[in-house]
Amino acid sequence: MSKMPTVKDVAERAGVSVGTVSRVLAGEAAVKPSLREKVNEAIVALGYRPNVTARALRTRRTDVIGLIVPDITNPFFAQLAASVERAAQDYRHSLMLASSHDDREAEQDHVVAFLDRSVRGIIAIASSDNPDLQLKSPIPIISLDRRFGAFPLVSTNHAQAAALIASHLFELGHRRIAYVAGPPDTEAGRARRKGFVTRMKQLSDEVELEVFFGKFDYESGEKIARDLLSRSPQDRPTAIAAASDQQAIGALRAARDLNVDVPRELSVTGFDDILLANLVVPRLTTVRQPTDTLARRAVELLFSQSSDIGDEMIDGSLIKRVSTGPAPQ
């Protein structure tokens, strides 16, 4: 393979200095049009492509964004990652992806690795709260969905969204309800639970509300629902509200296995609106997180020069499907 052409080759061919080549590359106005044209011709003639590594060494920045997710296999994070990649593209940036596998140490190692590679900014979906995290970073770091360290967070308004579900269930007449919460060591888990419980209490103090804690995954939902549904019919809840679609889908499976009809005998709700929510049987009533908006905002903040970036919350919206119905008598 013949060597790639450099600014020097372009300069020679165009009969200008490398400085001038660099200036037209940068799109600087201050270049005489005739020279600019010659340079551009030389660029296409040679098939010149800037060496981004050399550029990065000089400018100390690259056109890549680092994204840390707990687990790309989780459909919600996959959706978020897809949205972040699209948003990054809009800024002509590439995406570096790292999975923490819910391991804090791995999370921090990935930050360091990203810093070493001088990424332009880091977006992190944290595995769990870690307010003590002390991390000096020369580049912006934004938390997405779940707060990383003490960095500014872009997320759905979890409390508001969870309250939507509470109202929906209440209106359907449910008065014996189980809430399957997310891990209490995540802000998202706490905010959703609080939003749900608060709204429910507000609506009436007659509601029997039980709260159970699990992880955000299928298994937690299935297990908790299984326990609940093996109670005698008059003792069990008429609705299970879960803190994630995955938990809700687990609950649906448990109901199926135990021959509990959804939604006739039991209503089930999720949170996230992953693709799957609309595919399971019965289709899941849930709350939609605006992943595209969240992702776009996160990368916008990365590029905003502003020094006082605060948290941003975006409202979720109720998606009524068929896993919820009137409370049984």
Add this chain to the structure above:
Amino acid sequence: MSKMPTVKDVAERAGVSVGTVSRVLAGEAAVKPSLREKVNEAIVALGYRPNVTARALRTRRTDVIGLIVPDITNPFFAQLAASVERAAQDYRHSLMLASSHDDREAEQDHVVAFLDRSVRGIIAIASSDNPDLQLKSPIPIISLDRRFGAFPLVSTNHAQAAALIASHLFELGHRRIAYVAGPPDTEAGRARRKGFVTRMKQLSDEVELEVFFGKFDYESGEKIARDLLSRSPQDRPTAIAAASDQQAIGALRAARDLNVDVPRELSVTGFDDILLANLVVPRLTTVRQPTDTLARRAVELLFSQSSDIGDEMIDGSLIKRVSTGPAPQ
């Protein structure tokens, strides 16, 4: 922020030349132990971390691998991506992720972008066949799961795996079978169909086998199954074998909507064994693709110096669950 220390700072503090620092960094044996020690002390004292960009500029290689997927939101690709990331980690490499959204042009743009960033190697899951793709690359490119251009492919032995399903269905007594194929413009789609059909013909020429073509997604499976199941019971197949789990899950949903009992009235099989396959109702009989092995092999090949890299196929394995049963009378 105080400036990051460089080799020069380390050299000064250790009382050696930068060349020597670089040599101990490279782990070269040819450094006097006493000096090596001094250098190492200086490194920790200063908290020195090599500038990977400068290193990349000199050596023309980075420690990142580029991965191109059609859509990270597809659970099978997400699993594959997770496996690739893990394998890359084992080689201390980071992962750059790009989605092609089934767009060939985007696919090629991503390759170019990766090349610009001098990644160490590229792993590509192609959106569709493109044997005419002419692409000069100074770095290794490996196709994973679906062939990209004419680059060597690491994949499951699609034909063998599909034959496993054919045998399973035949043994259960099914003689009226519909095969929902993947896109004929993908090697994977063709190989699976061929493997299935060939084995079935081999088993008996009494089997009524209909083949339908779709995409690999939920919608295709649902639509095709819906058409099939709206026929009169004696005209419809007793088994639907799909070329992907997503298609099969779509088929399951159609069966549910049309009140066709699986597996009593209809057997359904998938392909991939995504996490979801074990979560749907009823749990899906499918064939497992060894994603970890596939991914590991692909990155191994990236690092293998060998110049004659050929295709590699890895066998799949039948996972019997409850979406298949004896053919109805």
Add this chain to the structure above:
DNA sequence: CTGAAAGCGCTTACAG
């Protein structure tokens, strides 16, 4: 507006 030159932080022949 443009050129000549320094310098980003490394690695690696080249001498010795």
Add this chain to the structure above:
DNA sequence: CTGAAAGCGCTTACAG
């Protein structure tokens, strides 16, 4: 085994 020096391909003050 080690040091001095060149050079990877850019960008950007500095002069003019």
